[in-house]
Structure formats: C-alpha cells, structure tokens
Amino acid sequence: MSDPVFRPAAPDDLGRTVELMGLGFPGAHKFSQAFLQWQYYDNPAGEPLGCNIDDGERLIGHLMGIPLKVALRGEAAVVTLIMNVSTHPDYRGRGLFLELVRRVAAMSAGRGHAGVVGVANQQTIRAYETRLGFQNVAGLHAHVELAPQRIDMAKALAAAEFAHRWEDATLAWRLKNPANPLKIAAETADSLIVEGASTLPLVRARGAIPRAGLSLGGHGGAFGPAVVLGLTPKGTARRRLAMIVPERLRPSPLRMIWLDHRTPGGRLDPERILFSFLDFDAF
Template sequence: MEYEFLPIKTDKASIDEIVALLQITFPESNKFTYAYIEWQYKNNPDGEVVGYNAYDSGKLIAHYALMPFKATVFDKEELGLLSLNTATHPAYQGKGLFVKLAEMSYELARHNGYGFVIGVANANSSYGFIYKLNFQKIGELEARIGFGALKRLKDEENKVNYYKREWSDASLRWRLNNPSCNYKVTEDFIFSMTSVFFIKAILFEKYGGFLFHKKETEMKLRKLNLWIGIDNSIDWKASNYFEIPKRLRPSPLNLIFKDLTVNNRKLELNTVLFNALDFDAY
C-alpha cells in the first residue's frame, strides 16, 4: 500500500488533525489538547517542531515530532532535538511507519543543521530506538523521593558535564507556560504537581536569575519531593532522598542519544546533566 509522507505543519487544521490522532492513540491521556500541541509545536522560541506525518488517502495515520532546543554538547552550544510525540493509528500499527517517519525526520533535521536527537524512552519504545534507529542508550534516569535541599559534592569531586540543556529567559518562560501542568517557582526550585496528592516533582534547582511571572499553584500539602534525572554533582548520601525501587516504578526511563553529525559522538552517563525540566514528563 502506498502512503504519503509530508513534513509536519503547524497551521490550525494541521494541529487539529494531529490532536485527533494523538487522542485516538492515547485515550488514557488528557493532555493532548489543541492548546498543548500549539504550545509544544508552534510557540517554542527555539524553533517550530521538526518531523513527518504519514497519510492514507488524505487521512493522518502516523506522526513523529521532534522539539528544537539548545544544549552544550562537548563544550559547544548547538541546536538539538528532543524526541517527542510518536503516534500510529491503531488500524495501521505494525506496518513499520514509525521507523520510516523517524528516518525521514532525522534526515530533515540534518539538512536543517541540527546536531543530535535526545530522548527518554520507556520499556516499550527503547528497543525500537536502540536497535532499529541506532540510538545510544546512555543509561537509566534516577528516580528518588525525599524532602529538603539537594546536597552537592565538593567542587573537586564534581564530574565534568559534556551534555547540558541551556535555558534562556524566553525558553524558560515558554516551558513553564505548559497549559497541561501547574508549577510553583521558589528561589531554589521549580516544582510541578504530580498525580499523587502528597508528592510534588522537582523539575529544576537553582535556576539563577531567570525572571518568571505565572500564577503559582498551592502545594502546601505536597510534603514529599520526587526527583527524576541524571546529576552527578548531587551528594545523595548527604541528602534526604531515597531511591525508588524499580519494582515500584511504572517503567524504567532510558536516556537515549543519536548523533546527527559525521563524528559518531557518544555520551557517558557520568558526564550528563539532565533534569525533569528537560523533557515532557511534567
């Protein structure tokens, strides 16, 4: 069967059909609204979404989107892409559409000067990214729960970060305007609500001089903090945080990386800084 493959557009009609496909593919999620996709795909100050759609006789049947952002990679700031929304209509699953869309999206990204793709894959999607699309599995994100400040190792013990997402005032304002989440910003932390009423998630710590104006959500009853990410400067032995046993997690979250340059770059787990703010969990 012949399918038509076209780059993603962000006009109203295109977003409407993407939202409809995402809602059919993920009926248990309530975040895939027009406002959410417009925010993700069109309003990002680092650039509009990159990716491809597949059509059957004019009907959208599969979709793969990548979000532009800036990061420091091996001491150089460059534009990269976060692997984001993947959806295939239930009637068309098992036909290899995801791999086809991904390969076309990465070629388009190379042509447009993007240096890499990074993503967080669960147990179901990790195999396809690693073995079909040649992603590197950097390692599993840590998940800890506790309270209070995060204690840091002494400077001489800190690891060098070869990967770190770079946030500007504009990109941070945009990120925290996510219409599907509520946030609280303090001097030291950015928190998000979670689905557990007594737990809030730490998205980012000590974000410096960023200016931000948004109605804050009341979180006084949320006494415990959830931390997800990779940060080798944290002294977990001195912090009041404990690792969540893997058997209690919904799924392992694997950080994956694909170099789009000719240099075949690889990242080491102990040289990566990755916060919950850096992807779309909250």
C-alpha cells in the same frame, strides 16, 4: 488501506494530531490543541520539525521534534528533542514508527542540529538502539524526596557533556505549560527549584536548573514530597530525605537516547549528563 503518504507536520494538523495521540495514549489527558500549540509552535528556541503520515483523510502517524539549546561537550549547540510519537493502532506492525524516526532525524541533520535526543520507554528502547542506531545513554534516576537534593551546579555544568542552556525566554515558556503550569518554588545561590504536578496524588514533580544568566527567581521554600526524575553528573548531587524508586515500581522505566549527527556513532558519557523532567516534559 491505501499506501501511506509521509509529509512534514503542519500547524493545521493539530486537531487530528490530538485525536491520534488520544488513540495511542488513552490514559494521557494532557493532549489538546492548546497544549500542542504551546509545545510545538510557541517554543522560543525555534521552529519544530516533524513528520505525519496520512492514509487518505486519516492521520495514521505522527512524530514531532523541537529545538533544544544545549551545551554539548563544552560548546553551544542546538539539538532536536523528540517530544511526541504515535501510530494509529490499526497500522501498527508496518514499520511506520521506524520510518518516522528516520525522517525526523534526517530533517534534524538537514537543519544543522548537532543530534537528536529523547526519552524512550520499555516498548521503544530496543527499536531505537538496535534498528535506528541511537545510543541507549542511561536509565533516568527516580527518587521521592521531602527536601530538594543539593546539586553543586557549577561543578555539574563543568562536568556535563550534555546540559540544557536555559534562557529567560525558554524558562518563561516552560512554566506556561497549559496542561501543567509550573512555578519556581525556591532558589539557591546557583539553582532554581521548579515544581509542578506529577502523576502521583499529593506528590509534586521537582527539578533544579542552573540559575546563571537567568533573571527569573522564586520566593519561599520547596519542601514536601516530590518526585525527581533525571540525571546529574557523578559526584555533583546529594540527596536529602529521599527514597529511590525501584525500576520494578515505575509504570514505565525511562531511558535517555542520543543520536549524534556530527560524529556518527558518537556517544555521551552517562555519568556526565545534566537532565531533568523539565528538559523533556515528563509530566
């Protein structure tokens, strides 16, 4: 092994990135060059920012973030959303993960983004919180429902300190995930109900987003078993025909993390977050 070389990620790295993600996540079948091209470079919110690590011709580390337009404490902002991170199994335990996150966070601040947001699992949450200074905002709620939960979206948006600002272009892009195409299954007066495949057989993934300002719409109704993963501001959602998924039954409980660039140490109120699987590509 030679000394690792850190450098910005580039489009011509996609082939080797797919191989690395396969080593890091052997059970995940979504990673392909078409998927990463869509996720990183077709995103209409802006250019990605990421870091790779080479050992000679071998790609041994990768972390990519993409821009996400949000409403942050009532103001329009752009943040960096961490999408994929992996280190080669032969090089683990050398602090490469920590350095990847530090470098991408520095890129994010240098680009003028307001902060870094992501979703951590049980294996990484401690490092993000204790070694990298991220806020462990909250564990994502998970339930299985037959009928979509009812969200008072106007109230949710007014209360939210953090919410994705959806536009027609970003929604159209999100629906075109080549590994899991989504559809607008239904619409209400203030929301669009979006569905796709989940990791559970015969159970869909379902999420609701604000309808305001969007011209895209759905037809029909959303009914049937679906898993819902995310956060809603306190008192704005009412579940119907639903069952909470206990953390002990989840393959990997997920937690929202946040690093504030504008206010060092700035924290988000976990009871004022509007966040769903549509925001971080859980499936």
